[in-house]
Amino acid sequence: MNQDIFVIIEHLRGQVADISYVMLAAAHELAQNTGGKVEAVLLGQNVQGLAGNLAADQVLSVEHPALADFTSDAYIKAVAGLTVEHQPRAVLFGHTSVGMDVASGLSAHLGLPLVGSVRYFESGGKFVSQICGGKIMAEGELPAPTALITLVPGGYKPEQGQSAQPPQVTQVAAPALDGLRVTLKQYIEPEAGDVDIAKEPLLIAVGRGIQTQDNISLADDLAQALGGVVCASRPVVDQGWLPTSRLVGKSGKAVKPKVYLAIGISGAPEHAEAITGSNVIVAINTDAAAPIFNIAKYGTITDLFDLVPVLTDKVREAKGG
Amino acid sequence: MNIVVPVKLVPDLVEELTIDASGAALDTMWLRLIINEFDDHATEQAILLKERSGGQVTIITPNAEGVDDMLFAASARGADRLIKLVGDFENGVNNHALARTLATTIKDLQPDLVLTGVQAHNDLDGSLGPLLAEYLGMPYTGYVSGVIVNGDKAIVRKEFPGGLIAELELKLPAVLGIQAAEQPPRYVAISKVRQAMKTATLEEMDAPGLNPDGGPTIGRMFQPEAAEKAEMISGNADVVADRLIGIFKELGVL
């Protein structure tokens, strides 16, 4: 075993995902404690060009046609091969659509311990995970021999994992990637939608607290009065009350408006990660312990059904008068 | 087609969560448990598949307070078999332990598809689905929001950020981590659940020797502290609305 930290770089269709840089930043923190190096692992086909700004001591590049697009099967085999050969102290994955498909399977496959939802490492090397919708943090010692980690965003800034100095890239032969049971058929592009919420300066966001489809009109009215655009959390979109193009969060869009008014949204990590670029977050939520108040600048626990209609009237008054 | 849906209960996040005297676990005393939201979607997806092409849906869950009601509700929605795993679950088990014991039981059920929720909010050692897949020797794909079964293959829609979808083909049998069913989980009338209580059978199966190897040990739990807590505006709706108007004006959006 050695003390190096492996980071499985997440990339999709020629673009390195922000979580990869966040992982590199976390890996440096951890490596300081273990005394090892930070090694970025780049799996794919013709992906060496993605290595340029990775803040790593070395990039291990594994090229294979079966890795051209992400599938859990091929990734598990490829990472298993590297892990067994190099025995790093930890392997970091994103707590994402990519990393979560791989890390747990690998844990069972290799009999290695796994820690999920890690947000940051403490200076002593302990992990701190974020669970229960962001309401609880859990701390512990990094398990041995090789700890598999899935990392959530928020603990480090992507810029901390970027470097102006291109890292050294080492080609590594891919292990046998046969007997694969998962194959990509095609990508289906997201629906464009009538507005791009990522570019809107004023967003009125509704969450499960809105209760029914009919109540969406409360947000519509306020948005119309203020000149903003309505968007939503996942449960609202899953109900079909608003289209996917209005989804804010991990599976939707990241937004950075001047003002983000969150109505009946708890601020779960999968939602919160996509709104921290907002200039000012204002939250209306009856639960004083809702995590949204940890990132909002202004908040109120007034019931949305009491407050929103009154607020809309007053906005209209202010605009009219 | 034989579909198995492992379901677990998780703390209701609307309730206050407190940490117990050990300092390293949630206080279960006042914890209200509800079905994991994504397991609810997995159940719905299983029933939709059965309605489209026939088959049997089996719900399987570790025993805990409240699971009977959850199982009867699943039956009222269309589940055929309801299995309660009986073992030492009172103080909670991690997903590695749960996956090992579930794999043993599920293997005997010879499923074509196992649908789990993509994650549970209290997972600390990875999500259940991919662990289960590995112990069962099946392929796994998570973040799934659409499934079509075609002979011995499943075509699934896997979500990536920003609304991009990958259509993937998996050889069956397979385990899928369901993010969202193709339709929102259906509502069932209480009367139908009551009916299920009278007619449905709960099968009990033993889950001996739970082995948590592979999960981390938690030294301490704590509630996160905000770097800067929101400035809270109190008062009645009128007062709060006035203050918000003022804030909107300050910020130049009104």
Ligand SMILES: Cc1cc2nc3c(=O)[nH]c(=O)nc-3n(C[C@H](O)[C@H](O)[C@H](O)COP(=O)(O)OP(=O)(O)OC[C@H]3O[C@@H](n4cnc5c(N)ncnc54)[C@H](O)[C@@H]3O)c2cc1C
């Ligand atoms: C892989 C994955 C990806 C995900 N991607 C996303 C994503 O892209 N976007 C996203 O949003 N979520 C996403 N989620 C879901 C996320 O985990 C949360 O479940 C979701 O964000 C919760 O939405 P919510 O805040 O609207 O609902 P809840 O968490 O149920 O919160 C509702 C809030 O409304 C408040 N409320 C209720 N009634 C009132 C009232 N009358 N007045 C005021 N307040 C009230 C409650 O106090 C509560 O805090 C994802 C989850 C997973 C597992």
Ligand SMILES: Nc1ncnc2c1ncn2[C@@H]1O[C@H](COP(=O)(O)O)[C@@H](O)[C@H]1O
């Ligand atoms: N290729 C696919 N893979 C998985 N799910 C699909 C696919 N096509 C459609 N669906 C789902 O099946 C349902 C019916 O779709 P359709 O047959 O396209 O009308 C929709 O709710 C989709 O989410």
